[in-house]
Amino acid sequence: MDLLQIIRQTKNFKSFVNKKKIKIVLISNISVHIFKNFIEYELKKSQINSEVKIANFDNLVQESENFKNYDVVILFFELLNFYYNVKNKTKKKLSSNTLNRFQQDLKLCFKILKNTPLVLLNKFSNKVINEFRNIEKQKKIESKINKLIEKLASKNFHFLDTSLIFEKVGIKNSIDKNNFINTKTLYTTEFMHEYAKLIKPSIMSLCGKQKKAIILDCDNTLWGGILGEDKKNIQISSHSTKGKIFYEIQKLLKDLKKRGLILCICSKNNFKEVENLFKKNKMPLTFKDFTIKKINWNNKVENIKNISKELNIGYESLLFIDDSSFEIGLVKKYLNKVDCFKVSENLKDYLLNFKILSNSFYFGSLTKEDELRSKSYEQEKKRSLARKKYFNIDYYIKSLNIKVFYDQGKKISISRASQLCQRTNQFNLTTKRYNEKQIKKISKDRKFFISTITVKDDYGEYGITGLAIVKLNHQSKSAEIDTFLMSCRIIGRGIETSFMNWIIKKLKKKNFYNLRSYYKKTEKNSLVKNFYEQNNFKIISNSKIQKNYQLKL
Amino acid sequence: MKSLESKLVEKFKTIFKLKKNLAKKNLTQNKIKGWDSLNYVILILSIQETFKVKFKISEYEQLNSFENIINLIKKKLKKTR
Numbered sequence: 001m002d003l004l005q006i007i008r009q010t011k012n013f014k015s016f017v018n019k020k021k022i023k024i025v026l027i028s029n030i031s032v033h034i035f036k037n038f039i040e041y042e043l044k045k046s047q048i049n050s051e052v053k054i055a056n057f058d059n060l061v062q063e064s065e066n067f068k069n070y071d072v073v074i075l076f077f078e079l080l081n082f083y084y085n086v087k088n089k090t091k092k093k094l095s096s097n098t099l100n101r102f103q104q105d106l107k108l109c110f111k112i113l114k115n116t117p118l119v120l121l122n123k124f125s126n127k128v129i130n131e132f133r134n135i136e137k138q139k140k141i142e143s144k145i146n147k148l149i150e151k152l153a154s155k156n157f158h159f160l161d162t163s164l165i166f167e168k169v170g171i172k173n174s175i176d177k178n179n180f181i182n183t184k185t186l187y188t189t190e191f192m193h194e195y196a197k198l199i200k201p202s203i204m205s206l207c208g209k210q211k212k213a214i215i216l217d218c219d220n221t222l223w224g225g226i227l228g229e230d231k232k233n234i235q236i237s238s239h240s241t242k243g244k245i246f247y248e249i250q251k252l253l254k255d256l257k258k259r260g261l262i263l264c265i266c267s268k269n270n271f272k273e274v275e276n277l278f279k280k281n282k283m284p285l286t287f288k289d290f291t292i293k294k295i296n297w298n299n300k301v302e303n304i305k306n307i308s309k310e311l312n313i314g315y316e317s318l319l320f321i322d323d324s325s326f327e328i329g330l331v332k333k334y335l336n337k338v339d340c341f342k343v344s345e346n347l348k349d350y351l352l353n354f355k356i357l358s359n360s361f362y363f364g365s366l367t368k369e370d371e372l373r374s375k376s377y378e379q380e381k382k383r384s385l386a387r388k389k390y391f392n393i394d395y396y397i398k399s400l401n402i403k404v405f406y407d408q409g410k411k412i413s414i415s416r417a418s419q420l421c422q423r424t425n426q427f428n429l430t431t432k433r434y435n436e437k438q439i440k441k442i443s444k445d446r447k448f449f450i451s452t453i454t455v456k457d458d459y460g461e462y463g464i465t466g467l468a469i470v471k472l473n474h475q476s477k478s479a480e481i482d483t484f485l486m487s488c489r490i491i492g493r494g495i496e497t498s499f500m501n502w503i504i505k506k507l508k509k510k511n512f513y514n515l516r517s518y519y520k521k522t523e524k525n526s527l528v529k530n531f532y533e534q535n536n537f538k539i540i541s542n543s544k545i546q547k548n549y550q551l552k553l
Numbered sequence: 554m555k556s557l558e559s560k561l562v563e564k565f566k567t568i569f570k571l572k573k574n575l576a577k578k579n580l581t582q583n584k585i586k587g588w589d590s591l592n593y594v595i596l597i598l599s600i601q602e603t604f605k606v607k608f609k610i611s612e613y614e615q616l617n618s619f620e621n622i623i624n625l626i627k628k629k630l631k632k633t634r
Contacts, residue, residue, distance in 0.1 A: 004599050176607065183613075189601075
């Protein structure tokens, strides 16, 4: 979205009739006119009418008085500007006089704005100043002023950390020095857009549209690694580099919970395993911190629908966090009011983006009802259990354009195939752990049919994620499935069935007429205990640990 | 792909709210009514965003007409290639 498009789009949005216009004013000491376009655009996207006024340049106290009756006052002050004094253009040092006056102004302004519904204020940062090499830096000014404003602020003040945006887009992409010198427009359009996104949640909560609950996935969201596949390698500790990121994320979540947000889990996992992990590991969050835990193999849209009903919270108040673009896409498509946040592929970005996210929650208007809500959910839970609606997941899967590619025999990747054997627990019917040597041998053997699948969809590539090994008896023309497994990242998209059908087709071509198979129970593979039944195999014998099947081809 | 020129014309039309297709030599600071300091900044930011160019301090004075601007952008894009 570039500036021109935003100007046009904002005009094209229809005004929402019968809706109050939120009055916003920007008070600043640099040129911020263009922020208006971005703020109005972002709010209109969320169906909020707004009118953004730009106050007179660099006139903090006077303009605070003039606009104190507005709904939102945004104070956008840039330390840099103090270095470029109007009267003396060559002066590049900040005088203590200027600074003192500014602090006095701030004190006054804070008093004046005491009763304004919402005041947004940037934390001061020296990052911009550091980009201008020719001016003399004065250490710790920003932290001094920051301490002052934090001390003075009343409850309606909300601080924004712009340095998070600098970290995200890079300081060089955030400001343009020459533009500043010529037109006093310091920031780039990229920064402005990010800024509008940063302040949006606070303004939305003022309109009663704040987020009330966060719904989280588990694997690679709350911790690193996949619990069902590799229990020992779960990364959540302050001692490892990877684990530390998840540790920090949990700390931030804990903090949000303390401030009144409801946390929920919606994850495809085994309930017991997740519970145990919380018990065994010391993490910032405990299992009890989550109000609702949907840890099952149902699709997430249904789960989120239920969470919304049980909590009695509308979709627009929910935030959904997951690391899989499939799940995010699914939720976006069927519950478009739910805000989604995808875990960034680069873990450092994940932490940074999450910080920006948590920085943007505003709790000024949290009411008693909100506190009561999490207590009364148990009752609501019972009430709404009966109501369930289904939608067509097949349709969604079709729209993803999933493509499956098959490799067989010598063409397969030996190392990946054995890796799958070693790691896969949940969707694994026989759980045979072949190593690379064994796989290599099998791939050359005429008595075995081995194949792997590679999966792609509109969102990207999942890589080699499925493996099947079939034992062939060429004399009796009968075959037996020795291994059939898939990575749990791709379960539930109909891929397993098409993989099975492809194998059956191949066997038919070779004139096999009998296919046997079995399911061997382990601690973790209850997910697939009825897989063969679902694919029209007939049970021929059944015991506690194993079920044997047959299929006439 | 739209040409550089048509992209810039589009910017002028949207930002300065031009209705008719004016001749390019008439697209100057003095002849366009809507050309004020605010729209001037929008124009510069929009150009920087689309063409990924930065201007030197001395060049800002030249940014006062369609022809000057397009020549400057062309010059800059040539250099980076």
